[in-house]
Amino acid sequence: MFRFESLLSRYFGIFMKVGLINIEPKIFNPAYMKISTYHKAKGHEVSWYSPLFDKDYDRIYCSSLFSFTDKSQIPKRAICGGTGFYPNVNVLPPEIESCSLDYSLYPKLDYSMIWFTKGCIRKCSFCLVNKCYKTITEQEWGKYIVENPKFTHIKIMDDNFFASPYWKDHLSYLQVLGQPVDFQGVDVRLLNEQMCRGLLTLKHHKRIKIAWDNPSDDIIPKIKFMLNYIKAYKIMCYVLIGYNSTYAEDLDRVLTIQSLGVSPFVMQYDRHNRYQKDFARWVNMKATFKKCTFSEYLLGKGKKNVRIK
Numbered sequence: 001m002f003r004f005e006s007l008l009s010r011y012f013g014i015f016m017k018v019g020l021i022n023i024e025p026k027i028f029n030p031a032y033m034k035i036s037t038y039h040k041a042k043g044h045e046v047s048w049y050s051p052l053f054d055k056d057y058d059r060i061y062c063s064s065l066f067s068f069t070d071k072s073q074i075p076k077r078a079i080c081g082g083t084g085f086y087p088n089v090n091v092l093p094p095e096i097e098s099c100s101l102d103y104s105l106y107p108k109l110d111y112s113m114i115w116f117t118k119g120c121i122r123k124c125s126f127c128l129v130n131k132c133y134k135t136i137t138e139q140e141w142g143k144y145i146v147e148n149p150k151f152t153h154i155k156i157m158d159d160n161f162f163a164s165p166y167w168k169d170h171l172s173y174l175q176v177l178g179q180p181v182d183f184q185g186v187d188v189r190l191l192n193e194q195m196c197r198g199l200l201t202l203k204h205h206k207r208i209k210i211a212w213d214n215p216s217d218d219i220i221p222k223i224k225f226m227l228n229y230i231k232a233y234k235i236m237c238y239v240l241i242g243y244n245s246t247y248a249e250d251l252d253r254v255l256t257i258q259s260l261g262v263s264p265f266v267m268q269y270d271r272h273n274r275y276q277k278d279f280a281r282w283v284n285m286k287a288t289f290k291k292c293t294f295s296e297y298l299l300g301k302g303k304k305n306v307r308i309k
């Protein structure tokens with residue numbers, strides 16, 4: 001179908017129809033929210049991409065967070081980026097990165113997002129953060145102030161909140177906002193008394209999330225230190241399995257965390273691996289984890305000859 005606006009866009013740069021491929025529909029993708037703000041500010045029309053109207057779009061974007069997402073149907077002319085396209089992660093150009101978030105893109109999103117920093121001081125080999133950001137960098141966080149009218153809490157999107165030398169300023173800002181907060185994760189290895197006390201001054205939307213990804217990290221003294229200030233039931237600990245870890249190490253970590261009263265949550269490195277899937281289900285279904293051993297869980301599911309490795 002002939003579109004006059006599309007013609008204007010192509011020849012005079014006046015109007016543009018932008019399509020965003022909703023390749024991971026369960027995810028609220030902030031990259032899309034910034035792309036949308038950027039184009040709408042220029043008077044362009046932004047909508048979710050439909051292959052039926054492929055020819056109508058002047059520009060198509062595809063942003064993915066996960067490498068396992070099927071990308072076979074993405075049109076060749078789409079501009080792609082995000083960790084899901086590793087090694088071609090293509091971070092947003094500065095003129096889009098600096099835009100605010102267009103919350104109207106996701107009517108079901110009920111929280112605000114804020115970044116005080118991006119990047120991390122650590123170099124965990126399984127993590128793509130360092131492939132996107134070479135070091136930890138301060139963001140223009142003032143612009144993120146409660147942009148979402150329907151928010152019930154604020155998600156702190158920082159990769160490593162306490163790694164910033166300005167964490168006290170960031171914390172003060174959250175105290176002023178006064179909304180419940182949800183940290184993506186807190187690096188328990190960095191925590192000192194001031195940081196723990198700082199965490200206690202905030203309302204937390206859910207449990208505070210820490211991680212024990214590498215079995216050889218001596219993390220238990222740090223968790224015990226944290227427990228001097230924050231009650232165990234308020235903490236959840238991610239446990240990455242299947243990345244340089246054995247079954248014995250996986251089991252040891254989840255049981256140790258449980259013995260401290262903290263709730264373990266298993267993350268699979270390979271979502272197609274049978275053992276990792278079973279182990280994650282066993283631990284993450286809290287009642288099952290409390291009730292039976294992993295072997296009992298497998299037998300209960302009729303998996304009599306399962307090789308645990």
Ligand code: SF4
Pocket residue numbers: 120121122123124127128129130159160187
């Ligand atoms: S500490 Fe977390 S964010 Fe930082 S590199 Fe490791 S996994 Fe990534």
